[in-house]
Amino acid sequence: MGLSFDLSSCNNFLQLSKSTILIGLFGLLVLLLNLRKRVSRKNEPPEVAGGWPIIGHLHHFMGGKNKLLHVAFGAWADKYGPIFTLRMGLYKVLVVSSAEVAKECSTTNDMVFIARPYQVASEVMGYGYAMFPLAPYGEFYVKMRKMVTQELLSNSRVDSLKHVWGSEITNAIQKLHQKLVSTKGGAPTLVNMKGWLTNLTFRTVMKVICGGVGGDDTSPAASVTSNGGDNNDEVSTYQKALREFFVIVGELRLSDVVPFLGWLDNMATTYLKRMKDNGKFLNILLEEMLEEHKRKRRSLSEEEKKDGGYVEQDFMDVMISKLKDPKLLSYYDADTINKSTCLTLILSGSETTMTSIVWALSLLVDHPHVIKKAQDELDTHVGRERQVNESDIKNLVYLQAIVKEALRLYPPAPLTSPRISTEDCVVSGYHVPAGTRLFINMWKIQRNPEVWHEPLEFRPERFFTTNKDYDIGGKHYDLHPFGSGRRACPGASFALQLVHLSLASLLHGFDIKNPSNEPIDMTESPGVNNLKATPLKLLVTPRLFSKETY
Incomplete structure (x- = not known):
């Protein structure tokens, strides 16, 4: 008995199947068109042209093109307006370049944009999201931010540690003065200010956060005769x-924007290894410091314990005492929270301060009349018989204007860290779907010609005339270099105090000039922090020689 079938019946079936498929495809097409029309009625923001399947607009940033995201976004804002979208890989990105819209995102829609998008580097190097600025929004983030704000960065806590960071800055200035006088007789000397400031801010911040590092015998004055290290x-x-931490976190990776292609990252680079090595190294450093703090506590004699016990010397000490909340400790152990929080503050404090002062000096030396005004103010309110201290800053209004203007032109973080919408919302009249990434381009906002007259010019005087009511982080969202809303930098006030005192001490103690007739190279570096791409080597000459001063 053989196997057989009716060929005509099969042909009829195939014809029927083709008809069914065509009808189904036509119906699907109609459905998709209807859905598209329905979505388009929601009035979404304009999208940058030229997006590709899967990778979106990533090709605009490949091959060395448009490495400075804030500059590329700024150019698109000129074309598409103050609010537009693009696609980074599979994800829609909303870019805001208007103070009014930024305020709306940070007030009306603040809770909608409270979350952070997933990033491999944040998980691998951030102690599995124990670094609270990188943590998902929830109980852990809320409790940690509250603890940091109230226990570490409160006005009373910062005031209690002013003598620590004040003495670090004073000692660094004294040693630089002594170095210049002893080796050059007080003659103008070429100093790598970027290197000097890196050492100064690192040592100062480390002293405040975890008691210092590397001993006290090496001065930032080493940069006078070296390449700045x-x-x-x-x-x-x-x-x-x-x-390296900042470099890695700032890199745009397929893992973060096209997750199913993430394996290509490690085929083409050593990205994952770099992350793990960096995280391991920094953890060892913090682990050693934490153990030393615990050892000092254990070594207290019974008499010392009766007299009040261990005196908290720095932020790491404070957290050892305060990390008792069982709900907080249900997420991570106390040591992990302590180390991750200290790392957060070290990274933000040292880099932000150094970056801000470097840009301020870069602008100042090309405007010597501004330096002269600042030094006249310092001589009036401080004199030449002592060094500047923190209590003088409130009287140095022109110096404060210099810092404002430098932060306006070169904010340490030109783009806010990315946030993600947790639900559909409306921004500036546009529908923004859930899952949209948000960047606020502070660099572009702070150069808006409608707010800032001649916005590309360095003019501290504007804060006494057309923009006299503008304060950093104040009611005007045109000047928010440290972000805004619930995700704003909690250490902005502390960083500003370091910037003011460091810059005032430098301008008071030294004459600083450009060694060349050419303007300072103001090229920026790509990454999370807006670093100056090239060294800043300036001629430095002591201007105070009183024995009481040094």
């Missing part, structure tokens, strides 16, 4: 590791 190899290694 610290002569202490241990300190230099730590600085490089911190810089």
Whole structure:
């Protein structure tokens, strides 16, 4: 008995199947068109042209093109307006370049944009999201931010530690003065200010947060005769590791924007290994410091314990005492929270301060009349018989205007860290779907010609005339270099105090000039922090020689 079938019946079936498929495809097409029309009625923001399937607009940033995202976004804002979208890989990105819209995102829609998008580097190097600025929004984030704000960065806590960071800055200025006088007789000397400031801010922030590092025998004055690195190899290694952290976090990776292609990252680069090595190295540093703090506490004698016990010297000490909340400790152990929080503050404090002062000096030396005004103010309110201290800053209004203007032109973070919408919302009249990434382009906002007259010019005087009511982080969202809303930098006030005192001390103690007739190179570096791409080597001459001063 053979196997047979009716060929005509099969042909009829195939014809029927083709008809069914065609009808189905036609119906699907109609459905998709209807859905598209329905979505388009929601009035979404304009999208940058030229997106590709899967990768979206990533090709605009490949091959060395448009490495400075804030500049590329700024150019698109000129074309598409103050609110537009693009696609980074599979994800829609909303870019805001208007103070009014930024305020709306940070007030009306603040809770909608409270979450952070997933990033491999944040998980691998951020102690599995224990670094609270990188953590998902929830109980852990809320409790940690509250603790940091109230226990570490409160006005009373910062005031109690002013003598620590004040003495670090004073000592660094004294040693630089002594170095210049002893080696050059007080003659103008070429100093790598970027390197000097890196050492100064790193040592100062480390002293406040975890008691210091690398001993006290190596001064930032080492940068006078070197390429700017610290002569202490241990300190230099730590600085490089911190810089590498920022570089890695700032890199745009397929893992974060096209997750199913993430495996290509490790085929083409050593990205994952770099992350793990960096995280491991920094953890060892923090682990050693934490154990030393615990050892000092254990070594207290019974008499010392009766007299009040261990006196908290720095932020790491404070957290050892305060990390008792069982709900907080249900997420991570106390040591992990302590180390991750200290790392957060070290990274943000040292890099932000150094970056801000470098840009301020870069602008100042091309405007010597501004330096003269600042020094006249310092001589009036401080005199030449002592060094500047923190209590003088409130009287140095022109110096404060210099810092405002430098932060306006070169904010340390030109783009806010990305946030993600947790639900559909309306921004500036446009529908923004859930899952949209948000960037606020502070660099573009702070150069708006409708707000800032001649916005590309360095003019501190504007804060006494057309923009006299503008304060950093104030009611005007045109000047928010440290972000805004619930995700704003909690250490902005502390960083500003360091910037003011460091810059005032430099301008008071030294004459600083451009060694060349050419303007300072103002090229920016890509990444999370807006670093100056090239060294800043300036001629530095002591201007105070009183024995009481030095």
